[in-house]
Amino acid sequence: GVSRERPGPELGLFALFVRRSKIITDLPRPSQSDEWGRALSREHLDTVLVAHAKNAGAVIYQPWRALSVLEDGDQYRCRAQCQETNQEKELTAQVIIAASGSWESSSLPGQARFPSRARSALLGFKAHFQGGTLESDLMPLLAFPGGYGGMVECDDNRVSLSCCIRRDLLKEIQSREQGLAGELVLKHIRRHCLGVEETLSQAQTLGEWLAIGPIRPGIRLPGQGGIFLVGNAAGEAHPVIAEGISMAMQSAWLLTSNLLAWNRQSRESLEEVQQSYARQWRRAFAPRLRTSRLVAQWAMRPWLVSLSLPLIRWFPSILNWGARLSGKARTVTTATQS
Numbered sequence: 001g002v003s004r005e006r007p008g009p010e011l012g013l014f015a016l017f018v019r020r021s022k023i024i025t026d027l028p029r030p031s032q033s034d035e036w037g038r039a040l041s042r043e044h045l046d047t048v049l050v051a052h053a054k055n056a057g058a059v060i061y062q063p064w065r066a067l068s069v070l071e072d073g074d075q076y077r078c079r080a081q082c083q084e085t086n087q088e089k090e091l092t093a094q095v096i097i098a099a100s101g102s103w104e105s106s107s108l109p110g111q112a113r114f115p116s117r118a119r120s121a122l123l124g125f126k127a128h129f130q131g132g133t134l135e136s137d138l139m140p141l142l143a144f145p146g147g148y149g150g151m152v153e154c155d156d157n158r159v160s161l162s163c164c165i166r167r168d169l170l171k172e173i174q175s176r177e178q179g180l181a182g183e184l185v186l187k188h189i190r191r192h193c194l195g196v197e198e199t200l201s202q203a204q205t206l207g208e209w210l211a212i213g214p215i216r217p218g219i220r221l222p223g224q225g226g227i228f229l230v231g232n233a234a235g236e237a238h239p240v241i242a243e244g245i246s247m248a249m250q251s252a253w254l255l256t257s258n259l260l261a262w263n264r265q266s267r268e269s270l271e272e273v274q275q276s277y278a279r280q281w282r283r284a285f286a287p288r289l290r291t292s293r294l295v296a297q298w299a300m301r302p303w304l305v306s307l308s309l310p311l312i313r314w315f316p317s318i319l320n321w322g323a324r325l326s327g328k329a330r331t332v333t334t335a336t337q338s
Contacts, residue, residue, distance in 0.1 A: 007038035008136070008154040014323050015140035016312065017151075017195030018305055025316040027139065028324040039139075039154035041128070045245070061089075066108055069096055069227070074267045076226060095259065095270070096227045099252070119168040121214035122147070124239060125182050129203040132159035141240065141299070141319075144192035145169070147185075148240045148299035151199065158206060159199065163189060164215060164239055166300070182209025215239065217293065219286065222278040226270050230255055235285060238292035240299060241326035247285055254280050291325040 015024040027037075054060050063083040070077050078091045100108060134140075134153055142149035142163065149163025165185050173184050183205075190197045219235040231248035258277045262269060298304050312318050 007040040008152065009038065010035060011037050011039065011137055011139045011152065013135070013138045014319050015138055015195070016143065016319055017140045017193045018143040018299075018309070019192060020194045021309060021313070022140070022195045023312055023316050023319065024138065025319045028320055039152040039160065041154050041158070041160065042245075044155060064089075066100070069108060071225065094226055094264065094267070097230060097252075097255065098223070098227060098233045099230045099248070101232045118214075119166075121167045122164040122238075123167055123170060123211065123213035124162070124164050124215055125185050126160065126162040126210045127182060127186070127208075128154075128206040129159045129161065129200055130157070130206050132199050132203040133201075134159050134199045139242070140195060141295075142189060142193050142196060143299035143305050144189050145302050146300055147189075148238075148296055149189060150240070150242050151196070152242075159203065161186070161196075161200075162239060162242075164213075164296075167214065180209065182211065217289065217296075219282070219289065221281055222274045224274070226267065228255055228259075228274065228277065234281060235289060237285075237289045238296035240296045241288060241292045243288055243292070243327050246327070247288065250284065251281055254284065285327075287325065288327040291322065291327075295322060295326070 012027055013024055014027045015022055050060060050062070061080060061082075064080045065083055067079045067081050067088070070079075072092075075092050075094050076096050078093070078096065079088060080091060081088045098108065132151075132153075134151055136153050139152045140150065142151065146169035147163055147165035149161060151159055151161045154160045163185060165188070169188075170181060170185065173188055174181070177184055177187070179187075186200075190200070215236065215238070216232075217236050217238050221229060221234050223229045230251045232244065234251055235247075237243055237247065255277050258273050258280075262273045298308070
């Protein structure tokens with residue numbers, strides 16, 4: 001398991017950082033736990049998940065990648081390649097679970113053949129900082145022209161900043177200023193969010209900026225035949241609600257519960273599993289996607305933020321309500337009931 005000393009501190013407060021305002025309220029307490037959530041960086045989380053999978057009997061191929069998946073009678077053949085030696089191997093299985101994200105261009109299940117090239121498409125950036133002054137139990141939403149983001153204190157006393165920005169705005173910024181894309185995005189955020197400027201004024205960037213995109217919010221269920229989708233391959237929320245990893249793990253939990261009930265029955269019955277899983281997924285996660293779309297469109301529009309700020313200042317509990325709608329206090333256990 002994960003040592004309790006490894007993740008960041010418990011997160012009990014939520015905030016909105018926009019322009020010169022910092023509006024703070026309580027986070028909704030999880031419905032089936034006495035503990036608040038904590039932030040754990042992917043390098044630690046992924047290592048723990050792989051270790052648990054291996055202990056449960058999974059055969060780990062790492063660092064390998066899938067090249068193709070083809071149906072062959074009542075099973076699938078996956079051609080995989082080692083990224084270090086280029087050795088190739090063919091794997092066979094009755095069921096394929098596609099957990100490969102959504103933003104890469106590929107013919108593999110769950111991935112788009114052509115990423116969005118729209119000028120308004122959102123590109124994602126992430127970096128860690130040492131020496132930031134973010135309150136340890138605070139998770140702020142950052143609203144700025146053309147984008148949105150969030151910050152949190154994770155493991156090793158680091159502050160993690162993740163954000164999305166419109167492609168056309170980034171190009172406009174790059175036409176005026178020189179520098180790495182991530183650093184230019186950070187300068188843009190600091191100009192429009194006093195809370196970020198204050199938090200990172202003495203902080204140092206750790207490592208390189210990470211970038212992905214364009215992101216592809218939306219639902220892509222169901223899969224087909226024996227190919228099932230989880231995580232962003234199944235459906236992607238705007239990162240503004242910070243539910244991506246949570247939804248990935250919870251959707252995997254839903255799927256495995258259905259597959260265990262199937263217990264390798266007939267191939268034809270897999271279609272029933274697909275439909276059952278899709279219904280449960282939509283019941284559990286579709287409201288989060290709708291909430292994320294509304295919050296993202298609001299956060300990226302300065303005029304809309306300006307109109308709503310007086311109301312939020314008077315009633316900061318609106319932020320708590322929004323966090324609850326985004327799934328912060330919900331588990332998927334009740335979603336498995338038919």
